[in-house]
Amino acid sequence: MTYLVLKYLHVIGAVVLLGTGTGIAFFMLMAHLSRDAAFIARTAAVVVIADALFTATAAVAQPVTGYLLAQELAVPLTEDWVAASLVLYVVTGVFWLPVVWMQARMRDLARDAVTAGEPLPPRYHQLFRIWFVFGFPGFGSVIAILWLMIAKPVLWS
Structure with a gap:
């Protein structure tokens, strides 16, 4: 039961990161293309709130639930796909925080x-x-992490 709850929360966090990131990028781009400063200001205001509520919450939940899942399944954090995911997670943060x-x-x-x-x-x-x-390395890293979570490949062992 603990495993399923953790996995569910981890998947929901991944979906929120991917979905919110996609939505924010789309709405910011559409507002920018309008060249309407008032529309851009309103859109960016909502985007900042969405990032604080959804993206930040999921960004904190992901490593917590991921760590607990690894412990539950006795998967070492040095496992290829886990280690690669952690590196990519740092890359995501390096690009997301300035954004x-x-x-x-x-x-x-x-x-x-x-x-x-x-x-x-x-x-x-x-x-x-x-x-x-x-957005490209930040979002690309999230996409790569999702693939790693699903495929669990052996990368360099």
């Missing part, structure tokens, strides 16, 4: 542009480009 800050900053820059009745400033566009690029 959270960038989203909040882009929200603020868009709000300021609306208030001043001005176009989005160059800094907004610079942050968006970095945000966009950071």
Whole structure:
């Protein structure tokens, strides 16, 4: 029973990370393509909340439930696919944490542009480009981790 509960929570966490990440990326991109500062500001405000509520919660739950599952199944953390998943999890965090800050900053820059009745400033566009690029290794790592969890391959033994 403990195993099934842990596995369920771990899978739900993975789904939340993947789903929230996909949704956030889509909505931020669509808002950006609109070039409407007010729409961007509103979208980014919701995205920042979603990241705090969903992504951050799942990001904390994943290593906890993963560790407990490994203990329950007596799988060492040095097992190929587990070790690779842990490395990729760190990569995800290295790219996700700055993205959270960038989203909040882009929200603020868009709000300021609306208030001043001005176009989005160059800094907004610079942050968006970095945000966009950071999404590939961050999101790609999550996709790779999901594959590792499912396939459990032997990578280098």
